[in-house]
Amino acid sequence: xxxxxxxxxxxxxxxxxxxxxxxxxxxxxxxxxxxxxxTAARSAILDLARERGFICSVDxxxxxxxxRNGEQGNQxxxxxxxxxxxxxxxxxxxxxxxxxxxxxxxETLEDRAISTSVPVEVVIWNNExxxxxxxxxxxxxxxxxxxxxxxALAARDTNGKRVDEELARSLEKLxxxxxxxxxxxxxxxxxxxxxxxxxxxxxxxxxxxxxxxQGIIQLQVTVSGEEAHAGTTPRSRRRDALFxxxxxxxxxxxxxxxxxxxxxxxxGRLSVLPGAPNTVPSNVVFTIxxxxxxxxxxxxxHAQIIEVxxxxxTSCHIDAVTTLASPPVCFDxxxxxxxxxxxxxxxxxxxxxxxxxxxxAKFMGPLCPTGMIFxxxxxxxxxxxxxxxxxxxxxxxxxxxxxxxSKWASPDIAN
Amino acid sequence: xxxxxxxxxxxxxxxxxxxxxxxxxxxxxxxxxxxxxxTAARSAILDLARERGFICSVDxxxxxxxxRNGEQGNQxxxxxxxxxxxxxxxxxxxxxxxxxxxxxxxETLEDRAISTSVPVEVVIWNNExxxxxxxxxxxxxxxxxxxxxxxALAARDTNGKRVDEELARSLEKLxxxxxxxxxxxxxxxxxxxxxxxxxxxxxxxxxxxxxxxQGIIQLQVTVSGEEAHAGTTPRSRRRDALFxxxxxxxxxxxxxxxxxxxxxxxxGRLSVLPGAPNTVPSNVVFTIxxxxxxxxxxxxxHAQIIEVxxxxxTSCHIDAVTTLASPPVCFDxxxxxxxxxxxxxxxxxxxxxxxxxxxxAKFMGPLCPTGMIFxxxxxxxxxxxxxxxxxxxxxxxxxxxxxxxSKWASPDIAN
Numbered sequence: 049x050x051x052x053x054x055x056x057x058x059x060x061x062x063x064x065x066x067x068x069x070x071x072x073x074x075x076x077x078x079x080x081x082x083x084x085x086x087t088a089a090r091s092a093i094l095d096l097a098r099e100r101g102f103i104c105s106v107d108x109x110x111x112x113x114x115x116r117n118g119e120q121g122n123q124x125x126x127x128x129x130x131x132x133x134x135x136x137x138x139x140x141x142x143x144x145x146x147x148x149x150x151x152x153x154x155e156t157l158e159d160r161a162i163s164t165s166v167p168v169e170v171v172i173w174n175n176e177x178x179x180x181x182x183x184x185x186x187x188x189x190x191x192x193x194x195x196x197x198x199x200a201l202a203a204r205d206t207n208g209k210r211v212d213e214e215l216a217r218s219l220e221k222l223x224x225x226x227x228x229x230x231x232x233x234x235x236x237x238x239x240x241x242x243x244x245x246x247x248x249x250x251x252x253x254x255x256x257x258x259x260x261x262q263g264i265i266q267l268q269v270t271v272s273g274e275e276a277h278a279g280t281t282p283r284s285r286r287r288d289a290l291f292x293x294x295x296x297x298x299x300x301x302x303x304x305x306x307x308x309x310x311x312x313x314x315x316g317r318l319s320v321l322p323g324a325p326n327t328v329p330s331n332v333v334f335t336i337x338x339x340x341x342x343x344x345x346x347x348x349x350h351a352q353i354i355e356v357x358x359x360x361x362t363s364c365h366i367d368a369v370t371t372l373a374s375p376p377v378c379f380d381x382x383x384x385x386x387x388x389x390x391x392x393x394x395x396x397x398x399x400x401x402x403x404x405x406x407x408x409a410k411f412m413g414p415l416c417p418t419g420m421i422f423x424x425x426x427x428x429x430x431x432x433x434x435x436x437x438x439x440x441x442x443x444x445x446x447x448x449x450x451x452x453x454s455k456w457a458s459p460d461i462a463n
Numbered sequence: 464x465x466x467x468x469x470x471x472x473x474x475x476x477x478x479x480x481x482x483x484x485x486x487x488x489x490x491x492x493x494x495x496x497x498x499x500x501x502t503a504a505r506s507a508i509l510d511l512a513r514e515r516g517f518i519c520s521v522d523x524x525x526x527x528x529x530x531r532n533g534e535q536g537n538q539x540x541x542x543x544x545x546x547x548x549x550x551x552x553x554x555x556x557x558x559x560x561x562x563x564x565x566x567x568x569x570e571t572l573e574d575r576a577i578s579t580s581v582p583v584e585v586v587i588w589n590n591e592x593x594x595x596x597x598x599x600x601x602x603x604x605x606x607x608x609x610x611x612x613x614x615a616l617a618a619r620d621t622n623g624k625r626v627d628e629e630l631a632r633s634l635e636k637l638x639x640x641x642x643x644x645x646x647x648x649x650x651x652x653x654x655x656x657x658x659x660x661x662x663x664x665x666x667x668x669x670x671x672x673x674x675x676x677q678g679i680i681q682l683q684v685t686v687s688g689e690e691a692h693a694g695t696t697p698r699s700r701r702r703d704a705l706f707x708x709x710x711x712x713x714x715x716x717x718x719x720x721x722x723x724x725x726x727x728x729x730x731g732r733l734s735v736l737p738g739a740p741n742t743v744p745s746n747v748v749f750t751i752x753x754x755x756x757x758x759x760x761x762x763x764x765h766a767q768i769i770e771v772x773x774x775x776x777t778s779c780h781i782d783a784v785t786t787l788a789s790p791p792v793c794f795d796x797x798x799x800x801x802x803x804x805x806x807x808x809x810x811x812x813x814x815x816x817x818x819x820x821x822x823x824a825k826f827m828g829p830l831c832p833t834g835m836i837f838x839x840x841x842x843x844x845x846x847x848x849x850x851x852x853x854x855x856x857x858x859x860x861x862x863x864x865x866x867x868x869s870k871w872a873s874p875d876i877a878n
Contacts, residue, residue, distance in 0.1 A: 135690075136737060179739055245695035264694065266740055275550075277845040278729035278752045279679065280660035280819030283720070285843060290730055291716065294709050301706065305698070314693035315705055316740045318733065322551060324594055325681055325731045325750040327846045335740040337693045404695030428700060430692040431742045 052454060053394075054152045054446045055159070060439060062148040065092060066132070067140045076433025077140060080205075081133035081175035081186075082110070082214040087221050089132045089144075090172060093151060094222055097170075100158055105226035109190040109200055110174035110215045113228065116154050118167040118457065124233035124416075126164070126457050128153060128449060129171035130241060131187070131408060135179045139435025141242045141425060141442075147172055149240040149446040153453055164457035166235050173408045174215075180205045183372060188408035192415055193231055237412035238383060238452060240421040240445045242437050244405045246428030254444045255391040255398035256422030260379050261410045262312075262341040262402055265350045266372035268333065269357060271296070273364040275322060275330040286328050290320055292364040293332040299356055304338070304349060311349065312339040312404065335371075341402045343375050377410045383419030383452075390451035396444050405430070421445050421452075467869060468809075469567045469861045470574070475854060477563040480507060481547070482555045491848025492555060495620075496548035496590035496601075497525070497629040502636050504547045504559075505587060508566060509637055512585075515573055520641040524605040524615055525589035525630045528643065531569050533582040533872065539648035539831075541579070541872050543568060543864060544586035545656060546602070546823065550594045554850025556657045556840060556857075562587055564655040564861040568868050579872035581650050588823045589630075595620045598787060603823035606646055607830055652827035653798060653867055655836040655860045657852050659820045661843030669859045670806040670813035671837030675794050676825045677727075677756040677817055680765045681787035683748065684772060686711070688779040690737060690745040701743050705735055707779040708747040714771055719753070719764060726764065727754040727819065750786075756817045758790045792825045798834030798867075805866035811859050820845070836860050836867075 069092070070077035070085030079085040090112060094104050103115040115125060130146025150170040157168065173191075178184030181203040189195035201212040219225070243249075248256050273287035297315055304313035318334035336353065340346040350370070357368035384400070391398035401422055412418045423445040426436040484507070485492035485500030494500040505527060509519050518530040530540060545561025565585040572583065588606075593599030596618040604610035616627040634640070658664075663671050688702035712730055719728035733749040751768065755761040765785070772783035799815070806813035816837055827833040838860040841851040 135739065135742060178741070184741060243695070244692045246697075246700060262694065274844075275847040276843075277659045277820055278731060279677065279727055279754050279821060280658070280845065281727070281843060282661075282724045283726075283728075284724050285661065288729075290733060291712075294712060297706075297709060298713065309697045309699050311698075312694055312696075313698075314703075314741070314743055316693060316735075316742050316744060317738045318705060318735045319738075320731075320733045323732045323734075324550065324846075325752050326593070326599060326729070327550060327731050328729055329731060330847075337740050339694050405692055406694060428691075428696060429689070430695065431739075432690040432745075 052451060054156045054443065054450050056443050058155065059148060059152050059443060059446055062152065063442070066144045066148060070134065072137050072433060074433045076137045076435065077134045078137045079132065079134040080136055080180035081177065082211070082218045083180070086133050087218040091222055093147065093172065096151070100155060102154065103226065105228045106219065107191065107228050107230055108197055109187050109230065110218070111187045111191055112172040114151070114154065114170040115167050116157060118164045120165060123166040124235040125167035125169040126236045126453060127169045127171045127234045128238050128453060129173065130239050131173045131176035133175055133177050135177050135431045137433050138177070139430060139432060141435050141437045142244065142430050143176055145242055145437065145442060146240045149442070149449050152446050153450045156450055162454060162458055166457050168453055168457055176408055181211050185406060185408055185411060188411040191231055192411035194411055197230065234412065234416040236383065236416050236456060237409060237418045238421065238449060239407060239409045240423070240449050241407060242425040242430065243401070243422040244425060244428065244430035247401055248399070248422060248424035249426065249428065251399060253397050253399045254423060254441050255396050255448055256401035257384050257387045257398050258379055258403050258420035258422055259384065259400050260402055261377045261406055262339045262404055263343055263346040263376040264372060264374045264406055265338040265346060265370065267336040267353065268369050268371050269336060270367045271332045271364050273330050276328040278326040278328055281328060287363045288328050289332040289364055290329040292362045293318070293334060296357065296360055296366065300353055303352055303356060310340060339404065341376055374406065374410070377413045379413065379419045380417035383417050386452045386455060387419055387421055387448060390448045390455065393451060394447050396448065421448055467866060469571050469858065469865050471858050473570065474563060474567050474858060474861055477567065478555070478857065481559045481563060485549065487552050487848060489848045491552045491850065492549045493552045494547065494549040495551055495595035496592065497626070497633045498595070501548050502633040506637055508562065508587065515570060517569065518641065520643045521634065522606065522643050522645055523612055524602050524645065525633070526602040526606055527587040529566070529569065529585040530582050531572060533579045535580060538581040539650040540582035540584040541651045541868060542584045542586050542649045543653050543868060544588065545654050546588045546591035548590055548592050550592050550846045552848050553592070553846060554848060556850050556852045557659065557845050558591055560657055560852065560857060561655045564857070564864050567861050568865045571865055577869060577873055581872050583868055583872055591823055596626050600821060600823055600826060603826040607826035608646055609826055612645065649827065649831040651798065651831050651871060652824060652833045653836065653864060654822060654824045655838070655864050656822060657840040657845065658816070658837040659840060659843065659845035662816055663814070663837060663839035664841065664843065666814060668812050668814045669838060669856050670811050670863055671816035672799050672802045672813050673794060673818050673835035673837055674799065674815050675817055676792045676821055677754045677819055678758055678761040678791040679787060679789045679821055680753040680761060680785065682751040682768065683784050683786050684751065685782045686747040686779050688745050691743040693741040693743055696743060702778045703743050704747045704779055705744040707777045708749060711772065711775050711781065715768060718767055718771060725755060754819065756791055789821065789825065792828045794828060794834045795832035798832050801867045801870060802834055802836055802863060805863045805870065808866060809862050811863065836863050
């Protein structure tokens with residue numbers, strides 16, 4: 049199987065095709081979950097799948113499954129894939145790369161008439177980004193039973209549109225799909241993705257063998273003070289929600305500034321009411337996103353944040369609520385080894401790496417042997433129109449995925 | 464004229480009537496400029512005016528004028544008034560008190576058949592608050608030639624509605640009005656208003672003789688960094704627009720913290736893009752509202768703010784633009800004296816006081832002899848549904864206004 053590699057030209061063609069859906073004209077896309085743009089991207093992949101005779105299905109939360117049958121028809125499939133939705137705006141690699149790499153694997157297996165013991169299925173998860181509907185990794189979370197279906201279907205975007213309505217509207221445009229249930233069994237799951245960080249690029253390593261996903265805690269903090277006239281109210285009489293929030297955030301930044309720069313502390317959203325230039329703000333709501341690979345350290349910092357917010361000296365009222373608490377996930381040793389040996393067989397340098405970002409693979413971890421393949425991205429930039437991965441690395445990642453799938457599902461193929 | 468006082472019951476009735484337009488149910492109103500609610504309040508006053516035979520006019524920016532004729536028909540009127548629009552939400556005293564006090568003066572003059580040498584006119588300025596359309600004091604600014612009419616008419620609210628469209632829609636509901644030009648001559652201007660600060664209440668003084676209005680500088684600051692993934696991007700590689708903005712604001716707060724607590728430094732609006740919990744912010748825009756009674760100190764701090772923003776050490780780009788620069792205004796000595804002696808003749812304690820807030824009177828100052836009467840408000844709270852003035856103080860302010868108008872415009876009335 050030394051010559052078992054994917055079709056480079058076709059991969060590039062698929063990449064360009066996907067980049068056309070939601071193209072901002074600035075190198076990125078605006079393709080939020082269940083938007084017309086994401087639906088068009090999903091539809092294009094399904095059209096290609098049907099041309100190849102693959103079997104296309106959808107589950108109740110809108111995850112898509114594209115199956116190439118194995119020798120044993122009813123075995124649980126080996127699943128590979130990622131997501132097509134983007135940040136607003138986002139780049140042309142986050143998520144979409146894992147989908148086109150997985151689909152390329154399916155087409156190459158078909159081109160070469162390589163039979164597999166179990167079916168191989170491309171999964172396109174719904175709403176991984178959470179940029180339009182909260183929470184993130186919604187589709188895989190519902191699939192895994194970690195998020196109730198009803199709750200996910202009732203989530204609304206900022207315009208008040210519900211997931212269920214938007215899903216129904218999207219599905220109408222996707223042609224005929226088999227309906228399958230939630231949480232159908234998988235024999236394994238492998239996801240290819242850009243690193244979204246600077247580590248692989250810095251060490252000139254094309255393949256990252258992902259050891260796991262760091263834990264994530266999200267909080268929403270509300271600061272309530274009192275509106276007052278900006279021209280008349282002396283500083284000493286103000287209950288300024290914004291300045292209080294800024295002082296609190298300053299303390300939390302000091303708390304989370306570690307010498308090794310491993311703690312990830314982000315305030316990504318902050319809104320101010322009433323928001324008039326001549327009125328002292330009465331209310332501020334902001335989010336905290338906190339991540340660390342160590343569950344113990346994460347829990348310690350989480351408790352400290354709650355403590356600082358609860359004991360903060362202020363004339364305002366502070367309320368901190370934890371909205372997400374997801375412990376670190378460790379990936380399957382056999383899958384990690386499979387990815388590593390696949391890279392070696394392709395003469396590609398690889399390195400173990402922890403994932404800073406969360407991924408749909410997080411929810412697959414507890415369900416079946418799971419792993420991820422990272423490829424480098426330029427300057428570690430992601431969630432940004434400037435996100436960029438070298439085509440050679442895209443090919444390398446897809447080749448490793450093909451090799452790993454073949455070894456796993458077609459054991460008669462020699463190394 | 465020892466018995467020349469306003470009709471208390473009627474003043475209370477007018478106060479309650481006005482409070483019904485845009486009533487939030489929490490003690491305040493939402494009655495932004497040119498909204499249906501403000502139009503209804505304007506319409507109610509115009510109906511009362513027409514019943515009394517007063518002459519109702521409007522100018523091109525939507526300021527309303529309600530005239531009681533004087534002995535000399537064509538003389539420039541003595542104008543008294545304020546505004547009916549509110550913050551979102553606002554209280555039941557800011558602006559509206561000055562309008563009903565002025566209208567009460569007109570009705571009392573009529574009740575008592577007191578003739579005046581010059582016409583007396585109630586003015587209801589358009590869009591004083593600037594809560595819906597920017598800038599503040601739009602109507603008086605255009606009247607005084609300080610703001611171009613075209614620019615004011617083209618201002619849009621956050622829903623994209625333009626002043627000219629909303630003004631036309633509002634005027635349709637106000638019945639027949641004479642059309643007068645901008646900047647018609649005034650022989651004097653007196654505005655009654657709540658203090659919006661704590662000084663009069665603290666010294667138990669019912670009447671403030673306003674010496675002038677402190678200067679105001681407004682700026683808009685834009686901080687541009689780079690979007691990045693919250694889970695993967697180390698602190699050292701972030702160009703976080705929000706944390707940079709917070710550091711900058713912290714420096715500006717230190718700069719504006721004076722021992723006498725006279726500098727007013729407010730950040731009332733701050734928006735964060737893209738505003739996703741898991742994305743490091745790329746852009747922050749915030750406003751600065753800076754006020755001080757001394758022009759020299761105001762200019763010094765203004766220059767320091769510009770300097771700090773320009774030289775701030777950061778990987779982000781900072782841009783600070785001055786959007787409003789209005790020097791302090793000093794009111795007419797004769798009008799101040801007239802208000803003081805009117806209070807004395809009513810056995811009301813008065814004190815000289817500087818205005819922390821800006822008012823329509825600011826733009827009248829350069830046009831004609833101008834002054835303001837302040838009454839106390841509870842805890843100095845304004846721009847808030849809890850805004851409150853004692854009815855006795857409302858009566859006192861209206862009595863002083865009546866006495867001052869009578870002395871000014873009907874010189875045969877003895878003290």
